[in-house]
Amino acid sequence: MSTSLKAARAAVAVCLVCLAPALASAQGPDPTRQRVVYKHPDADKVSVRQDVTYKTVGTAALKMDVYTPPAAKAGERLPVVIFVNAFGDPPGRAKVKTWGQYTDWPRLVAASGMVGVTYEARPDPAASNHDLAALIDYVRASAADLHVDAERVGLWSCSGNVLMGLPVALDETRKYIRAAVFYYGVMNEHPTRNDVPFFVARAGDDDPQLNGSIDVFMKAAIEEEVPITFVNYVGAQHAFDLVDDTERTREIIRQTIDFLKFNLTRNYDAEEAARRVLSPPKFMAMIQRQGIQKAVQEFEAQRKSNPNAAIYQENTLNTLGYRLLQQGKVKDAVEVFKLGVASYPNSANTYDSLGDGYEADGQKELAIQMSEKTLQVLAAQTGLSEDQKNNIRTSAEAKLKRLKGN
Secondary structure, eight states: OOSOHHHHHHHHHHHHHHHHHHHOOSSSOOTTTOOOSOOOTTGGGOEEEEEEEEEEETTEEEEEEEEEOTTOOTTOOEEEEEEOOSSOOOTTSOOGGGSHHHHHHHHHHHHTTSEEEEEOOOSSHHHHHHHHHHHHHHHHHTHHHHTEEEEEEEEEEEGGGHHHHHHHHTOTTOTTEEEEEEESOOOOSOOOOOSSOEEEEEETTSOHHHHHHHHHHHHHHHHTTOOEEEEEETTOOTTHHHHOOSHHHHHHHHHHHHHHHHHHHSOOHHHHHHHTSOOHHHHHHHHHHHOHHHHHHHHHHHHTTOTTSGGGSHHHHHHHHHHHHHTTOHHHHHHHHHHHHHHOTTOHHHHHHHHHHHHHTTOHHHHHHHHHHHHHHHHHOOSOOHHHHHHHHHHHHHHHHHHHTO
16 A cells, blocks of 8 residues: 555544444444345345355465356456455454445446446455455456456445555556545545546544545545545535435435446547646646656657647736746746747747746846847737737846846
C-alpha cells in the first residue's frame, strides 16, 4: 500500500470504530449476517461457483466465489467486479465472502449482467494486499473459464477496504481497471489518474475524520479533472447499504450498479482521446505536481494532435501565467509566458506579459528587451482596438521607465 503502515493502521482503526456501532451491538444483529437492503428480482437466478482456488500459500488454498448472470452464454466475456477484502478473514469467524454484504452485492452485480467475485484473504495488511493482486491476476488469466472480459475490471470497496482498493484503482499500469466504487471509506491517496471513473459515497453521519479524508479527496479530484460521481448521503450511517433501510439507500445502490454497468460496458476509444487533451486545470496541476519542465513537455507533445484545445489559446496562456505570478511561482510563470510568445510571436501582449514575468524574477535586462519588443510588434499589429493598443503600450512604457530609471 502506498500509505505508511502507521497511517494505514490508524485509518483502519477509524473505519472499524465507525463500523462496529453501525453493524452490531451486544444485542444487535450479527454483522456477518446483515443483508443489503436492496433486492434485485433476478438475484436468486444468479449462478454461483464457490471455492475456486486462486492462490496457494504453503499448504493453504485461498478461494474465491464467482457470481455469473443467469443468462450468460457459452464463450461470452462479461465485465467483472471484484469486491475488495483488505482485512482478510478473521480467525474463528465466518469467511468474509460468506457475509451477507459479500453475497448480496455480487448477486446484485451478476443479476445486472456482470460477473461478481468475492474471495478469501489473509488477516494481515501486507499479505492481503498481495492476495488481492494475485486474485486479479488469476481472474484475468482465467477469463475464458470465468466468462470474464480481462480488459473490463471494476473494483468495489467499502469502509477500511478502501485503503487497499483506492491505490489499486489509481495504479496507472492497470489499464484494465475501468471503474471503481468507494463507499464510506478513508481516502488518503491523491487522485493522480483521470482515465478511471470513480463512484464515491459519503455517509453524512459518519466519523468526521473519515469524512474529512473524502472531502480532501474530492477537492483534489476536481482539480485533477477525475471523472467522478459523488453522493453525499445526508443523515446516513456508516454501512448505510446494510443499516439504513430507506428508499434513498436503495436509490444509491441502483445508481451504483448503473454506474458500474455503464462504465464497464461502454466504448472507451473516443472518450479516452478526449481525456488525453491537456486542459488548463490539468496543465496547472501538472506544474504543481510534476514541475514546469514536465508540463511544458506535455504541452509540446499534445499540440500537434490537439491544436485547438483551450490550453493553446493566447488568452488562456496569459491568464495561467499571471495566476502563477500571483501564487509566487515566478519562474514557472516566466516559462508559461515563453510558451505564449512562442505560440503567438506576432502578438505584442505576449511579449509584454513575458516582460512582466522577467521583471518579477529580477531579470532586468530581459524585461527591458521584452518591453522594447512589445512596442516594436505593437506598431505592426492589426486586429486590436485602440483601447487594447493603448493598454499594452502604457504597460510596456511604464516598465521601461521603471527599469531604465527615467
